[in-house]
Amino acid sequence: MNAIIIVHSLTGTTRKFADRIAGKMKEDGYSVSLTQIETDVPITSGSTRSCAKFSITNLPDITKYDLVLLGGPVWGFSASPVIIACINALGDLQGKKVLPFVTMGFPFKFMGGKPAIGLMSRNAAEKNATILPGFIVSKLFHDIKNDMDKAAVLISSLLKPTQWQNKNSIT
Numbered sequence: 176m177n178a179i180i181i182v183h184s185l186t187g188t189t190r191k192f193a194d195r196i197a198g199k200m201k202e203d204g205y206s207v208s209l210t211q212i213e214t215d216v217p218i219t220s221g222s223t224r225s226c227a228k229f230s231i232t233n234l235p236d237i238t239k240y241d242l243v244l245l246g247g248p249v250w251g252f253s254a255s256p257v258i259i260a261c262i263n264a265l266g267d268l269q270g271k272k273v274l275p276f277v278t279m280g281f282p283f284k285f286m287g288g289k290p291a292i293g294l295m296s297r298n299a300a301e302k303n304a305t306i307l308p309g310f311i312v313s314k315l316f317h318d319i320k321n322d323m324d325k326a327a328v329l330i331s332s333l334l335k336p337t338q339w340q341n342k343n344s345i346t
């Protein structure tokens with residue numbers, strides 16, 4: 176399976192998570208590319224409800240990938256506007272499996288993590304993707320490095336076709 180990880184990260188946390196996922200997937204024999212989304216103007220704040228105008232300058236061509244992992248930070252109790260713009264710009268996702276993942280500051284998933292995964296999943300589903308369970312890691316009161324490593328192991332094992340077909344979300 177040919178996989179790409181597309182990540183938005185302002186301060187590096189979600190990028191670290193993406194790197195750990197990529198590392199584990201490579202260990203398990205997947206071919207994985209990684210793109211960190213860049214914008215024409217710096218986007219350092221905002222939300223999906225209100226954000227400065229920007230364009231993505233390095234949108235990857237995902238034609239050859241059947242598995243697309245999409246990651247971003249939680250902003251304003253939901254997904255970052257940058258990863259949502261990226262999903263919307265990717266074009267038709269028919270025949271692709273999409274797995275969303277986020278990092279967040281607050282300790283509880285309802286404080287942005289779950290809504291972010293929900294929004295990313297809905298937007299990708301509207302573009303005809305098959306949606307896989309999403310993953311959330313939190314900073315406050317958590318051992319985030321350990322949680323990232325555990326999630327990376329789960330993600331890599333979940334991506335085996337026999338694993339994802341009948342699973343419910345484990346966010």
Ligand SMILES: Cc1cc2nc3c(=O)[nH]c(=O)nc-3n(C[C@H](O)[C@H](O)[C@H](O)COP(=O)(O)O)c2cc1C
Nearest residue numbers: 184185186187188189248249250251252279280281
């Ligand atoms: C503009 C902005 C809004 C944020 N809003 C939330 C939020 O609603 N809930 C939350 O848990 N963390 C929030 N955070 C914290 C980030 O989600 C968290 O620090 C994340 O790990 C940063 O990821 P990054 O280093 O990849 O940018 C916010 C951070 C920023 C910059």
